[in-house]
Amino acid sequence: MNKNSDLPAHVVEDQSAVFAFLADPATHGLENEIKRIDTHGAVVFLAGDDVYKLKRAVKFPFMDYSTLALRKTACEREIAVNKEAAPDIYLGIVAITRDGDELTLGGDSEPIEWAVHMRRFDETKTLDLVAEKEGLPQELLKSLVKEILAAHQRAPRRDTGPAIASLASYLEQNSEAYAENPGLYPQDRAAALTEASKMALAALTPLLQARGEAGFVRRCHGDLHLRNIVLIADKPTIFDAVEFDEAIATGDVLYDLAFLLMDLWERGLHREANIVMNRYLWGSDASEIDGLAALPLFLSIRATIRSKVIAAALPHLDGEEKTAKAAEARRYFAAAEAFLQPVRQRLVAIGGLSGSGKTTLAARIAPQFGRAPGAVHLRSDIERKRLAGVGETERLPDSAYASDFTARVFDTLWHKAERALKAGASVIVDAVHATPEERRQVEIVARENGADFVGLWLEAPIETLIDRVRHRSNDASDATAEIVRRQTGYKIGEIAWPHITVTGSVDDSVARALKTLGFSSDR
Missing domain, CATH: 3.90.1200.10 (Aminoglycoside phosphotransferase (APH), C-terminal lobe)
Incomplete structure (x- = not known):
């Protein structure tokens, strides 16, 4: 229970003198006003190129800074757990000491408080x-x-x-x-x-x-x-x-x-x-x-x-x-x-030749259905690179696009889709889906796992497809104009999935896809 009824709830000690000391520009040899930031567990003072962060003397069920020793330990731990990820920010801890009636930052007397010393960054860049x-x-x-x-x-x-x-x-x-x-x-x-x-x-x-x-x-x-x-x-x-x-x-x-x-x-x-x-x-x-x-x-x-x-x-x-x-x-x-509210699961398969915008469309509609934060997006280009053991944007040899390797890619997509559905998520499978068997199998995955299924087939003139792949950069797809031309000769067979023409803007394609799927676009 709070010993001083004048203090706010959970606060066990009056630190106002130390706060005033650190808020004084003279403490830091500055003329400009010191910026103070308050949270439930800390008070932060931005002083020129330096930052001093004090732990509040508070005691919550989830946080105990009620003694000076606990606050010092917390300051030391803050440096330890942040130094590796942010070495340019965290500098060390510093004592606030009292000499007579005077407070000193980093003095040699007995500490009355401790602060984390940090290098100031541009706080508008969080x-x-x-x-x-x-x-x-x-x-x-x-x-x-x-x-x-x-x-x-x-x-x-x-x-x-x-x-x-x-x-x-x-x-x-x-x-x-x-x-x-x-x-x-x-x-x-x-x-x-x-x-x-x-x-x-x-x-x-x-x-x-x-x-x-x-x-x-x-x-x-x-x-x-x-x-x-x-x-x-x-x-x-x-x-x-x-x-x-x-x-x-x-x-x-x-x-x-x-x-x-x-x-x-x-x-x-x-x-x-x-x-x-x-x-x-x-x-x-x-x-x-x-x-x-x-x-x-x-x-x-x-x-x-x-x-x-x-x-x-x-x-x-x-x-x-x-x-x-x-x-x-x-x-x-x-x-x-x-x-925690239950949400009906869906599996959406998006197919189409390279350059038809499958990945762009998938990324735009994925947040629109399934549980937050939206559907799991499984992409054949990503899985192919993972199976080959290379980076996302590293180009693969033609052998990685042979039929046996492509079969491994689709096996991986189906396996991951099944795992995601079993975990309660909704899924988008983004791949060319050039063969009837590939299209049939992805529907089976949905049906056997109790998910609603919708397939979308994207199409555009070959000139549009070629232009799009030529202008790609820093992307997992290895498709080229030659590959697009080669794909037009595939024996794709009859496609029962709804067809969406994607010659307009991305927003137009997304709107048509969402309308076809019957999904809300208000999330």
């Missing part, structure tokens, strides 16, 4: 702000996913049991947060969400245990959303990993990724969320697909945590800002409910 002002282009997302995959690969493996126990504890903590804020969370809906989440976790426990044994449980970032990613020299840099609790930072790699997916989705960046999910899957082992069964619960928990954290900061706010943040907390709570 990806939440970049997304608002400029959008997030595919090349940036591609680079970001590579950074995330690399971080997950080097992250140390952890035991499965504690990670599952942590998920259960989050549900209990969320329930407590709902009860503390009855004006923010309707109690009947809160109880229903808690119950649905517990039932989902119980059903998923065997899968999560198996994934842990296979190495998917690791010491990850723990707070991987857009505000914790910044562009430095145009490269996405991940920072501000969770340092205050190893349990919170430890979990399934898809649970770590889910925070970013949830953040993108709730900002209305559905296409971007779908790209991130699919690029993560393209860069992972096929067994990662099985984990998609847990993604709705992971997204829901991430949304409730975001809501809970916003609610925890409300006592530090007032006026319009407080009203806006309360509305944001309610929105994330509603999102948590929506993520």
